[in-house]
Amino acid sequence: MKGTLYLIPTTLGKTPENNAIPEYTLSILRGLESLVVENIQTSVKFLQWVGDTIPEYKIDFYQLNKNTPDTEIFSFMKPLKAGKDVGLLSEAGAPAVADPGSKLVKMAHQNGIKVVPLVGPSSILLALMATGFNGQAFSFHGYLPIDSNKRKQMLIQLEGESRRHDRTQLFMEAPHRNNELFKAILETCTPQTWLSVATDITLETEEIATKTVSEWKSVEKPDLHKRPTIFSIYAK
Structure with missing residues (x-):
């Protein structure tokens, strides 16, 4: 009998794990x-933080x-x-x-391995929930181009698609380039x-605000430097 691949969410930052991850998910972990x-060192710290009962030296890590x-x-x-989970x-x-990790999930399906996603935080979905925008038609685009001209063209494209298709567009940036x-x-x-x-979704420093571009220009801007952020635009 084959084992099960469990997809286990982790916290989005330094927050008490029981504020974001259900006990059932932690019990499986x-x-x-x-x-x-993705990174053994940070994963070991996370396991210590949630009180993993299996000693580190008994866990097989695959990076x-x-x-x-x-x-x-x-x-x-x-x-x-x-047969191991x-x-x-x-x-x-x-x-x-x-x-x-999506590559491993695909391979698991191709080899008849049961895949079980567990409940926990997703910055993308939590951000979408808090936008007030269309939650039935939306797209996540990951990281936009670093080059300023290419980034501008992508923003124009995403804004146009949002307007034409009534679609919420979500994207992100490396935290040090947020501003x-x-x-x-x-x-x-x-x-x-x-x-x-x-x-900083789910953290004590969490800030979420929705305004028009015009309104954003007229208020004091939050400092987003090195703070995980999801940006969403919606054009009508």
Whole structure:
């Protein structure tokens, strides 16, 4: 009998784990001896934080990041095929969403492995919930181009698609470039376009606000530097 691949969300930052992750999810995690993670060191800290009952030295860690070749990812299937349950963790939030773990999930399906997503925080979904925008038609675009001209063209494209298709557009940036992206949105999008900024979701420093571009220009801007943020635009 084959094992089960559990998709286990992690916290989005330094917050009490029981504020964001249900006890059932944690109970599954605490019983696993094989984990696929993006970074072993930070995952060990997370396990210590949630009170994992299995000693670190008894856990088999498999590291999966954007540079891991498919052949190596396929080798992570070995314990699953041998009947052992395996957990997939991301660095923050839901695994396999804007996360390299999706490759392992696909391979699991292709090999008849049961995949079980567990409940926990997803910054993308939580941000969408808090926008007040269309929650039935939406798209997440990950990271926008770093080049300023390409980023401007992408913002114009996303704004146009939002207007034509009544669609909420969500995207993000590396935290140290948040303020730069925020400024670019205000400079590029039309005054009537709505912009929601969701920062430090689930943390004590959480800030979420939705305003038109015109309104954002007239108020004091939050400092988003090195603070995980989801940006959402909605054009009518």
